[in-house]
Structures are given as C-alpha cells and as structure tokens.
Amino acid sequence: MPTIREVADQARVSVATVSRVINKSGYVSIDLQERVENAMRSLNYHPSALARSLRRQETQTIGVLVPQLNHPFFSTLAYAIEKTLFDAEYRAFMCSAEEDPLRECAYIDMLLRQRVDGVILVPTGQSASNLGRLIEQGVPVVLVDRDVPGFNVSRVLCNNERGAYEATRHLLALGHRHIGMIGGPEYSPPMRARVNGVRAALAEAGIHDTPQVLVPHTLYHVETGYNAAMQLLKAEPLPTAIFALTDVMAMGVLRAANELGLRVPEQLSVMGFDDTPMAAYSIPELTTVRQPIFEMGQLATRVLLERIGHAELPVAQYMLDTCLIERASTAPPA
Amino acid sequence: MPTIREVADQARVSVATVSRVINKSGYVSIDLQERVENAMRSLNYHPSALARSLRRQETQTIGVLVPQLNHPFFSTLAYAIEKTLFDAEYRAFMCSAEEDPLRECAYIDMLLRQRVDGVILVPTGQSASNLGRLIEQGVPVVLVDRDVPGFNVSRVLCNNERGAYEATRHLLALGHRHIGMIGGPEYSPPMRARVNGVRAALAEAGIHDTPQVLVPHTLYHVETGYNAAMQLLKAEPLPTAIFALTDVMAMGVLRAANELGLRVPEQLSVMGFDDTPMAAYSIPELTTVRQPIFEMGQLATRVLLERIGHAELPVAQYMLDTCLIERASTAPPA
DNA sequence: TGTAATATAGAAACGGTTTTCAGGTTGCGC
DNA sequence: GCGCAACCTGAAAACCGTTTCTATATTACA
Numbered sequence: 204m205p206t207i208r209e210v211a212d213q214a215r216v217s218v219a220t221v222s223r224v225i226n227k228s229g230y231v232s233i234d235l236q237e238r239v240e241n242a243m244r245s246l247n248y249h250p251s252a253l254a255r256s257l258r259r260q261e262t263q264t265i266g267v268l269v270p271q272l273n274h275p276f277f278s279t280l281a282y283a284i285e286k287t288l289f290d291a292e293y294r295a296f297m298c299s300a301e302e303d304p305l306r307e308c309a310y311i312d313m314l315l316r317q318r319v320d321g322v323i324l325v326p327t328g329q330s331a332s333n334l335g336r337l338i339e340q341g342v343p344v345v346l347v348d349r350d351v352p353g354f355n356v357s358r359v360l361c362n363n364e365r366g367a368y369e370a371t372r373h374l375l376a377l378g379h380r381h382i383g384m385i386g387g388p389e390y391s392p393p394m395r396a397r398v399n400g401v402r403a404a405l406a407e408a409g410i411h412d413t414p415q416v417l418v419p420h421t422l423y424h425v426e427t428g429y430n431a432a433m434q435l436l437k438a439e440p441l442p443t444a445i446f447a448l449t450d451v452m453a454m455g456v457l458r459a460a461n462e463l464g465l466r467v468p469e470q471l472s473v474m475g476f477d478d479t480p481m482a483a484y485s486i487p488e489l490t491t492v493r494q495p496i497f498e499m500g501q502l503a504t505r506v507l508l509e510r511i512g513h514a515e516l517p518v519a520q521y522m523l524d525t526c527l528i529e530r531a532s533t534a535p536p537a
Numbered sequence: 538m539p540t541i542r543e544v545a546d547q548a549r550v551s552v553a554t555v556s557r558v559i560n561k562s563g564y565v566s567i568d569l570q571e572r573v574e575n576a577m578r579s580l581n582y583h584p585s586a587l588a589r590s591l592r593r594q595e596t597q598t599i600g601v602l603v604p605q606l607n608h609p610f611f612s613t614l615a616y617a618i619e620k621t622l623f624d625a626e627y628r629a630f631m632c633s634a635e636e637d638p639l640r641e642c643a644y645i646d647m648l649l650r651q652r653v654d655g656v657i658l659v660p661t662g663q664s665a666s667n668l669g670r671l672i673e674q675g676v677p678v679v680l681v682d683r684d685v686p687g688f689n690v691s692r693v694l695c696n697n698e699r700g701a702y703e704a705t706r707h708l709l710a711l712g713h714r715h716i717g718m719i720g721g722p723e724y725s726p727p728m729r730a731r732v733n734g735v736r737a738a739l740a741e742a743g744i745h746d747t748p749q750v751l752v753p754h755t756l757y758h759v760e761t762g763y764n765a766a767m768q769l770l771k772a773e774p775l776p777t778a779i780f781a782l783t784d785v786m787a788m789g790v791l792r793a794a795n796e797l798g799l800r801v802p803e804q805l806s807v808m809g810f811d812d813t814p815m816a817a818y819s820i821p822e823l824t825t826v827r828q829p830i831f832e833m834g835q836l837a838t839r840v841l842l843e844r845i846g847h848a849e850l851p852v853a854q855y856m857l858d859t860c861l862i863e864r865a866s867t868a869p870p871a
Numbered sequence: 872t873g874t875a876a877t878a879t880a881g882a883a884a885c886g887g888t889t890t891t892c893a894g895g896t897t898g899c900g901c
Numbered sequence: 902g903c904g905c906a907a908c909c910t911g912a913a914a915a916c917c918g919t920t921t922c923t924a925t926a927t928t929a930c931a
Binding site for chain 3: 540541542552553555556557559560562584585587588589590591592593
C-alpha cells in the first residue's frame with residue numbers, strides 16, 4: 204500500500220503539503236492541491252488510520268460490548284449504535300460477550316489495547332471490576348440497558364420497574380387474578396426491576412402468591428419461555444394470564460399455549476416486554492411493554508461522543524420511559 | 538496510559554526485554570521476566586495495538602460487511618463470524634451497509650484506511666467495483682451468501698436454486714397447483730437463484746403462470762411479506778400455497794392469512810426460506826428451507842484466516858447444501 | 872517601501888514496538 | 902582451561918503518517 208511519501212514523490216511536493224491537502228489545514232495552492240489529489244488517485248492512496256491514530260492519540264474507534272449479538276433486542280441496539288457511529292465518522296469494534304464475565308474481561312483488555320476512544324457497555328453479570336478497569340484508565344463509558352451501581356459513569360437506562368408495574372396493572376384491570384410470571388436471571392438489573400414492578404402491582408391488589416419461574420439466563424432461546432410456560436400451565440389453579448418479562452420468552456409462551464390448545468387471549472392472556480420487531484407480527488400480535496431500543500442506542504452513542512475529548516463534562520444519565528403497547532394477546536379472563 | 542518505556546524503567550530493564558516478555562520471544566531470565574510482569578501489573582500496562590500493528594504491518598482486525606445488522610439472518614451470520622474471530626484472537630469492525638452501495642463504498646474506504654487484514658463481505662447491489670477495489674489492494678476477501686461473479690475470490694454460498702427447487706417440489710407433491718411466490722430484489726443473487734429454482738420446479742410440473750410478487754429490497758420488514766401476501770390473496774384463483782423466499786416475509790404471510798381468517802395449513806400452506814431462529818416458534822411452526830447460517834459464518838471466517846498471510850494459497854469456494862425442514866405450516870390443499 | 876497574507880519545503884519530533892547487532896555471561900565437552 | 906554453543910541483555914535504528922517549527926518566497930495592498 205502506498206504511503207504519504209510516495210504520494211509526495213509522485214506529486215513532486217513535500218509530505219507536509221500532502222498532509223495539508225488530506226486534512227485541509229494550512230495553505231495549499233490550487234495547482235499543488237490538484238497534483239496531490241491526482242497522485243493520491245493514481246496511486247490509490249488510503250491514509251493509514253494506524254499512523255494517524257498513533258500520532259493524534261485518538262482512534263475514532265468505539266468498543267461496543269453487548270451480551271449477545273444475534274438477539275432481537277441487542278442486535279437492534281447494536282444496529283442503532285453502529286448507524287449513529289457511522290454518521291459521526293466513528294467505527295465500532297463489535298463484541299458479543301455471551302453473558303460470560305470472563306469473555307467480557309478479555310474483550311475489555313482488547314479494547315484497551317486498541318486504544319478505543321470510548322466504550323458502550325451492556326454489562327454481563329459481575330461487571331463491576333471490568334467497568335472499574337475501564338474508568339481507571341480514563342476511557343469514557345456509557346452503560347446501556349443494564350446498570351452497575353456505584354460508578355460515576357454515563358447511563359442510558361429504561362424505567363423497567365415502572366414498565367412492569369403498569370403492565371401488571373393492565374392485566375389486573377382486565378380482571379386477571381391468577382397471573383403467572385416468567386422472569387430472567389438474577390444478575391440482570393432490568394430483570395430484577397421488572398420482577399419488583401410486577402410484585403409491587405400484585406401486592407397492591409392484595410395478591411402475594413404469584414406462580415413464577417425465574418430462568419437463569421436470557422441467551423436467545425424461545426425454548427426457555429416455552430419450558431417455563433409449560434411448567435406454569437400445569438399448576439393449579441391455572442393462571443389466566445402470563446407475563447413473560449422478555450418478548451423472546453413470550454413467543455415461547457404463545458407456542459406452549461398453542462400446543463396445549465389454549466386460545467390466546469380468550470383462555471390465556473400473554474404479555475411480553477421489549478417490543479422487539481417480531482412482537483408486532485406474532486399470532487396473535489403481542490401486547491408488550493415497549494422499550495425505545497433504537498433511541499437508546501442512538502442516545503447512548505451521542506452521550507458517549509459528547510464526552511470524548513470533554514472529560515470535564517459531567518456524566519449524563521438518562522432514564523427513559525417505557526410504553527404499554529396493547530395488541531391482541533391480552534383480554535379479560537373467561 | 539503507560540508506555541513500554543515506563544514499564545522498562547520501572548523494571549530497570551531495556552524496552553527490548555519488555556518486548557521479549559510480552560511476545561514470549563527470545564531469551565529472558567526468570568527474574569527479569571518477573572520484574573517486567575510486576576511492573577506491567579503495577580502500572581496497568583496495555584501494549585498499544587496501534588504501534589504494534591504499524592510495526593508488524595498486520596492488524597489482527599477484520600472488516601465484516603453485512604447488508605443489515607438487525608436482521609434475523611444477518612445478525613446470526615455476524616454473530617457466528619464474531620465468535621469465530623474472537624477465538625482466533627482477531628477483532629471485527631462491524632459494518633451495516635443497509636443495502637446501500639454508496640454506504641458500502643464508504644465502509645470499504647474506511648476498512649482500507651484501517652488496514653484490516655481481510656474482509657468478510659455480504660455484497661449489496663452493484664458491488665463489483667467495491668469488491669474490485671479491495672482485491673486491487675491485495676486485501677483477502679470472502680464473499681458470503683451473495684455472489685459477485687467474475688472475481689478470483691473465496692466464496693461461501695448456499696445452493697439456493699436447489700433449495701427452492703426442492704421446496705417447490707415438496708409443495709407440488711402435497712398436491713398444490715396454485716402456488717404463489719414472494720420473491721426478493723433483483724440485485725440479490727440468492728434471490729434470483731431461488732426464483733429460478735421455483736420456476737424450474739413449476740415448469741417441470743407444467744405450471745407456467747405463477748402468481749408472484751417481487752419486492753424491491755429485503756431490509757427487515759415483515760410488513761413486506763404481509764403486503765405481498767395481501768396482494769396474492771386477493772387474486773383469483775386463490776393460491777393454496779405461498780412460498781415466501783425469506784422467513785421474515787413468511788412471517789408476514791402468516792399474519793396476513795390469520796387476518797383474512799385463512800387457517801394455515803388447512804386452507805393455505807406457507808413455506809419460508811432460511812430457517813432463522815424464529816421459524817421454529819411461529820404459529821404454526823414454519824416449514825422452511827434451512828441454510829446453515831452459523832456454519833456459513835464460521836466457515837467463511839476460517840477460509841479468510843487461512844488465506845491471510847498465505848496469499849499464495851488458491852481461493853476456497855464452498856457451495857453448501859440447504860435442507861428442507863418440514864414443520865406445521867404446509868399440508869395438502871383442501 | 873513596508874506589512875500582511877499566502878504558499879511551500881525541509882527537517883525534526885512524536886508515538887510504541889520490534890528487530891538487528893553487538894556485546895555480554897554461562898555451561899559443557901574435550 | 903580452551904573453545905564453542907547456548908543463553909541473556911541493551912543500545913540504536915526502523916517502521917509510518919502527521920504535526921510543527923523554521924526558513925524562504927511570492928503576492929497584494931496600503
């Protein structure tokens with residue numbers, strides 16, 4: 204690959220002039236500019252981002268760490284982040300931690316070696332030490348979706364507790380009293396918040412013994428929701444509604460109901476959480492709690508880019524609202 | 538961030554010795570090694586990948602260009618690629634071209650500037666010139682899913698024509714004679730191959746006037762399949778089966794049938810293509826043509842990594858087989 | 872004529888790593 | 902105890918694109 208020196212030789216100018224042309228800095232006459240541009244074209248020259256980054260001490264590169272890349276929620280988040288970064292002329296190292304803290308740790312080491320200008324992190328499990336290492340090194344970080352308490356760091360989160368609370372109130376308002384819940388892993392703060400929201404709403408209604416299944420992880424398996432629903436739909440008394448705390452799991456609930464011959468929503472109401480793209484097209488269409496996934500990714504990216512080069516700015520913390528989306532999978536109990 | 542020089546000073550050795558410890562190259566005595574390792578730990582040292590890459594003229598970095606990141610097919614592909622790269626200690630610049638050749642072009646320039654060691658490309662539209670620029674620069678490339686003819690380049694493709702042919706034969710064997718087809722954009726070679734496969738099977742059965750809709754792009758919109766199905770299900774005679782050439786579109790067909798009160802598969806058979814994770818959990822479960830998505834990503838990554846540093850090796854070309862997955866969305870016509 | 876703005880080149884410095892070379896020290900066989 | 906090989910270490914140069922500093926030179930205009 205040609206270097207700036209070869210371009211300079213070909214255009215019969217100094218490297219300083221080529222640099223000025225590339226960066227549109229300083230004074231360059233029209234004809235030298237053209238000669239340089241012609242030389243760059245004819246040599247097929249592409250300035251080395253490596254050398255530039257080394258000299259400038261910034262890479263225009265961001266690390267994006269999500270728990271799982273082929274997941275309807277996180278792939279949409281990653282998509283939003285990548286799109287926003289591209290528009291700002293930043294690049295993304297995309298990392299799929301697979302809900303594995305050790306893997307997350309290896310990724311963070313990698314990102315530090317790559318000298319990324321910042322990190323967008325959806326933490327996995329015990330991430331406090333991983334997050335601590337980033338902050339210690341002075342790398343700007345934004346937490347998205349999942350919080351890690353105790354750090355002075357930017358955050359873009361959703362009000363999961365309130366979303367789950369209101370969704371449960373919706374089921375209660377429809378007349379449901381036997382509401383099954385399928386929750387997620389303990390290590391996920393949004394999951395804990397949702398569980399709390401559900402319990403708070405039920406407790407207000409005087410209901411304290413909810414049938415529930417808490418699955419150990421949220422890796423993309425519709426099966427998880429299916430199995431949990433099968434368990435709930437065997438118990439007595441049969442729940443008249445099931446609140447699955449992710450859409451992916453709700454899909455499994457729909458399947459389970461279908462197999463057991465339970466009509467949704469006539470015999471069983473099903474509620475999801477997230478409003479992933481598929482939720483609007485399930486059969487029946489899923490009533491769910493919408494998280495503004497794309498906006499979360501976009502906002503997190505903007506928050507991060509604002510902080511890069513402005514470490515003196517205070518951290519930005521956002522708690523976005525969810526929104527109940529009533530579709531066809533919920534109805535009053537029979 | 539600390540430099541190798543600071544580590545050397547702290548450990549009272551030369552930078553060369555620190556480098557030898559980091560890279561486990563050459564001779565280093567036990568006690569110097571320990572001194573260096575302690576210094577690295579206490580300084581929280583992370584070797585600069587920038588400086589290393591600049592010197593070594595290799596970055597251990599791959600560009601991954603897919604048409605759309607938040608798509609069940611491509612996000613699974615990206616996931617498989619990222620996972621395989623991580624295991625080989627490579628990193629991924631993830632790029633979502635959004636089916637836009639201009640954007641793809643901008644990404645390729647970026648990847649050239651970043652001096653990626655190779656590119657995994659799912660081309661978008663008129664990609665011949667973009668692909669040509671990569672090859673001209675001597676960057677190893679693997680094409681995945683979509684072919685661009687006329688280049689001496691590695692490929693990991695699926696036998697789309699045969700897959701579609703066999704799926705259509707399956708519908709014919711069930712007794713269907715009025716089979717609607719929902720195809721994809723002209724620019725996508727797999728789509729053209731699938732359309733050809735369907736037509737070949739129908740022609741063999743003496744059927745030449747298939748009702749069909751060819752949508753202009755495959756950006757992730759279940760809606761596309763929904764609208765196309767609505768169009769097909771208004772025509773006379775009503776098709777007894779619809780073959781949607783992607784699962785995402787097939788989901789839209791299921792929705793449309795549901796809204797029109799058509800029972801699947803009793804009154805309408807629906808067939809998809811891809812076997813994305815959701816296909817096994819739709820209602821009813823979708824009969825589809827399985828592409829080994831994960832294996833494609835894995836294989837493409839391995840093929841690329843083998844070629845990096847071994848430009849003398851011949852290109853590797855794979856044509857993987859599809860597999861018909863019979864589930865519950867197809868049956869003999871009423 | 873003087874001053875300011877414009878225009879260009881040469882050379883040095885920067886950043887972290889790796890390699891080369893050159894000079895050391897052991898250890899072992901004979 | 903000599904020679905040779907293996908082991909160990911450091912100094913210095915090289916890698917590459919950008920920036921910056923200095924040094925000229927030209928043009929424009931007051």
